[in-house]
Amino acid sequence: MKSIVLSSVVTALLMFSGCSDKDPEVSSSSNSNAQEVEAVQTETVSSDNGIISSGSDSLSMSELEKQLSSVYFGFDKFAISSDMKSDVATDADIAKANASSYTLKLEGNCDEWGSDEYNFALGLKRADAVKKALVAEGVDASKITMVSYGESNPTCSDKTQACWSKNRRVDFKLLP
């Protein structure tokens, strides 16, 4: 008994050809060698590369951003600790004054213990706690957006307690 088997899985994999260029780029290669296609650098304007200096006398967006200090959290916690409250108050003052014309983007982050949805939600609850504190200080809620990056945006990659605590944070970004 002889039969020729052409796996349907493989057939499907053979059909990768014909992709169009999209953002983010969908690989258009039909070559199976896992060739990495170069990223289209200009199509995604993230908060990082979307900063445009105003060139006026007032402080530029990136300079203002530097003045906003990150808020740090305890292990598995999303409540703002008492020693962080003065930082949040200072951030709120900047947000209400010089940065009032910008949208404030709060980026929640976690330490490395888990890539699952719960960790993303923890990052978001941290961002939400900062948002609530800012609103309580008089910042316009409609000017705040939030995102969580889970564990995937560490500022420190050492396997130490000090490093993990640096990663449990909410960063501030300004959007025009």
Added chain:
Amino acid sequence: MKILYTLFLLISLSFAGDATIEVIKKVESLPSLAVEESSTSYDDTFKLKFFKSLIADLNVISIFNVDRHYRQVDFDASDVVVENKDMKYVLRYQVFEDDSGYFNAKIKLLKESQEVMNKSYKIKKKDFYMFIAHAIAYDINEFMGEPSVAWMKRKVIFSRVVAPRKSELVISDYTLSYQHIVVTGGFNVFPKWANKAQNKFYYTSLDGAKPSLKKVDIKTGKTQTILSSDGMMICSDVSDDGTKLLLTMAPKGQPDIYLYKTNTRKYSKVTNYSGIDVNGQFVNNEEVVFISNRLGYPNVFSKKLGSRDVEQLIYYGKSNAACSANNEYIVYKSRESSNAFTKNTFNLHLISRKTDFIRRLTATGVNEFPRFSKDGDAILFIKNYKAQSSIGIIRLNHNKNYLFPLKYGKVQSLDW
């Protein structure tokens, strides 16, 4: 005495099909299998690569005690090589390139030197060789009358973090031998197959002003934005027929589970708790198993669609932050050390809702993101141990785990 015997029989029968009870088959009790190579085309490096791939697959089907020696013999030789004389089974194979450049393989399975099975395989490119190895192992498993290992032929899609906020989405086979990067550039996470045919998938893009759910058609390469939400947007599960999605969204900064219907493009809230509700998983399309911190720590709960009652499912562990469900079985990730000062261990556990038995499935490192195969026979998961990120597969009924390491980056999430 008769009553006692009946009782014993009843107990044995009631536990016979329970995957939470460890089945330890002694290695010696498995029939031996040796593999003989008879290839005429291709260089020695490739021949060995194919041999290794086939040996790995034969190990994963877990029904043989596989001999790993690489021995060559003529395909039509009447006798097995002398070292394999005592082997119960011998698999002899030949790979060769035909006139049209196709990659071919033919096999014969010998039981006590008698041919009991043969088959031929053909594929356009030799780079897809691992799928032929998977197909050979699948067919031998079928021939031996064992429960199906159809999951072996399925594609895995995973997100690999390569730098802070930079990731790529990769389609691979379950051993990671074949890898095809389908989305690159930006920060894209939580890929999820959109249908059984595995020709469309969803993923979360974190590059825009708000997290967005996107859908990619692999055949056309077309990408479509489905929904956006402030804070969070993840497709946690897709119903068997592909018409319903369980999403984790946070339109008001509050992570909750939503049911999205693809035909009406409308969504409704499934959970409504002021803390964290995430990781919704369909059970028989009428119930949702999910992770919530409503007791002050992450744990596994369930809720019937359309009902308000929430039921706690797990009573073991103080931090159970991820789960996957298949009929009465739930596999969940549990933190086994709980402080901020030392390295943490996370293990996967399996529980049956019928018996409440708990079985620990992993032993070391950070084990997470468990995903049942559709038939519940195997669990795919992520293992991070000593700076090495791997995809693991657990054969529940054989009590065996296999690991396939990633060459670079870290696996963030996966689906199959």
